[in-house]
Amino acid sequence: MVLPSSDRSSRSTAAVVHACRSSSMRSRQTYDEDDMFADSRMSFGDHIEELRKHLWRAIYGVLFFCVIGFVLDQVGDAVGMDYLGIGRPLMKIIQAPVEQAIVEFDEKNYQRIKKDAENNPETKAALDPKPITLLLSREARAKLLGVPTEQIVEGIEIETSYKPLELMENQRQADRLLRRKALTTLSAQEAMMTYFKVTVIAGLVLASPWVFWQIWSFIAKGLYPNEKRYVYWAIGPSTGLFIAGVLVCQFLVMPRAVAGLLWFNDFLGLTPDLRLNEWLSLAIMMPIVFGLSFETPLIMVVLQKLGIMTPEDFKKKRKYAWFGLAVFAMVITPTGDALTMLYLWLPMVALYESGIWVCKLLPGAVEEELDVDVPRSEDLIEV
Template sequence: MSEEQSTKKRGKKKIEAEMSFLEHLEELRWHIVRAAAAIMVFAIVAFVMKQFVFDTIILRPRLPEFWTNRMFAKLGDLIGSEAVKINQTPLKMQSIKIAGQFSTHIMVSIIAGFILASPVVFFEFWRFIRPALYENERKHAGGAVFFTSLLFLTGVLFGYFLIVPLSIHFLGTYQVSSEVENTINLRSYIGSVTSISLAAGVVFLIPIFSYFLSKVGILTPQFMKTYRRHAYIVMLLLSAIITPPDIFSQIMVCFPLVFLYEIGIFISRRVVKKREIEMDAM
């Protein structure tokens, strides 16, 4: 083969590689478009159902009749402790900007759209990475979309029903002086509710992160075991900050986080062990 033919062949391979890369970008773009479309559809539904979204969901955790607040009130009566009771006096709310309520309405609708469309978002992400996996990897990760969606939505509900009311009670009643009255800005309140719920949803994905990071060799069970105490301290500090001053509430918040971390170690150990067996068999 002449040098000219060799140069042309290398150029052709380069063009094919570039086309392949561009095709991947095009494929990714359509996955993003479909995921964004699903988010927008659910966001429009949430925008239309304004009264339900705000009065029944967003603003409810600050009221005494909210389910979690009623359960803590019953627990307080049962053990004879007023410290356990939370949010027995509704927070005062205000909006200090002329377009504050409208912009907040749009922001909440988009966040609600993302949460409701999260199974579609995870499915589109899975469809994009699936062709890059080997057949045996596709087989073992067949339920990835279902378990990812389940864990994320469970985490959002956990954050909303437990962490949010406890955080509202602590932060909403905290005073540096009796001379200063707490009148909470609507945007600040909703930002806290949504960020806590979404953060809890992401935290509940620890087993999923452990699986994929261990699969590519970034995470190991030894690393997670080494920093287990550090992780536990962070979890305990977090639960101590946002809960009333009783050990029961702290355990309620901390235990699921510890359980998920241990599940992550178990999954990482299995993935690493399986990879070592496959390498020995080669």
């Protein structure tokens, strides 16, 4: 049986299409042996599912450390060990700079009053010894003499005097031992919410290696070996710089910054009343800002590795960089005062200069990997 030419043509076309589809399917099922992503290829939905799995693992890690923190805080409070726990010891560390600054602030006020008393006649007259009559009751007199109360007929009056300045000093020393905490709360729930906030942040910090590992486990599957090598190279320096920034802020900057801020209260004749929640926001934000700002040398090295900047470029643009760092420090510091801005700007300038030195020691990405001479942008001639 002979088919019409049109039918034969349509059947041959269908056969060719079927063969092409089969070949395409076989090619999709056959992976290149040199394909580094063969084991990690998956659909978009599978990628979302994999991301969800890693995120939940990270959340479980944070919750684990938060629960451990709550439990250890309760145990430390029960056994009377203030350093045992996570949230409570961390709150004491956060409160330490401001409490010390308040003590120094009170000491300066007391010394100023003493100085005014010596120079101001009216103040000096008010602080002169004042007469006072003390009534010694029968019971107190018997106790003082060590005899039964029945042998004492009546109490006696004692004429004496007191010095207001010495009384003020004694009261100040008593307040230092028995005074309320330097930080106050304005609501019943503020202390509880602040404690929970500190504990959750501490749990997040302690769980950060686990969280970063989960994020890295998801991202690393799509990176080339050389890209992974750059990440591994940056982990150590970035962690060290961040921790250095946090330590510098906590132990060097914060005490001086608080003292500087309290100086304005003294300058304006105001009595500071520091709130726990407001101070906590400042005490947590400032170390994070300093830690991130200390990453300046690493950012400079990354720009050099990407071929965007060179050590010579950093040198030529030094004055612009210093000005930009000053603007950044002015904007990013929560307090907004010039003293705290200088405490951040000066280390960043020093880190910028050290970053130039580090960039000189490390070759650029293009020169290191390709070993070819790449013309600079200024040397290119437009045609």
